[in-house]
Amino acid sequence: MPTIVPVRPTSLVGSHTQVRLDLNELNESQFRQGSDGWHAVLSLRGVEHRIWFKESPIIAAAYTVELPLDRDFEFRAAAGTRLWRGLNGRPQGAPPHAISAYRRRRIALALRAADASTDGATYREIAEVLLPAQRISEREWPTHELRDQIIRLVKTGFALVQGGYRALLRPPPRKK
Secondary structure, three states, X not given: OOOEEEEEEOOOOOOOOXXXXXXXXXXXXXXXXXXXXXXXXXXXXXXXXXXXEOOOOOOOEEEEEOOOOOOOXXXXXXXXXXXXHHHOOOOOOOOOOOOOHHHHHHHHHHHHHHHHHHOOOOHHHHHHHHOXXXXXXXXXXXXOHHHHHHHHHHHHHHHHHOOHHHHHHOOOOOOO
């Protein structure tokens, strides 16, 4: 996941004051060893940051962030910046994987629509349950925009169920 910040101890001592990661106050649920290294969930001013150590971490050491130049570089850099801002007591900004209320509602509707379609409900029946305020006459239904909206919701729901939900874990692509 690009929002996990890979760190390692640094021996670089410059003219600038270095910020230290203080891991003393982390409990077992926030700090664990995995097969690929050590994982920590650091809470800074109410914001959680996920950190990965390839080797056993040194308590209260100066660390450097390692960012591979891959397709997720931009997101990793943003996660590193958010961590740095949190360590310095500055506003950290919204997490890159935050989902708006509108998008959460649409995802929930899409999953419910796909579930109803799997159970054999027609598009019209799905519309009547999911959007009861929108009453459409039988004659208008075949060409109404609500029918197209329900069809898109069902397709979106099936796409999420068939693995598209993983895209929710990644930050949205930045527009150029």
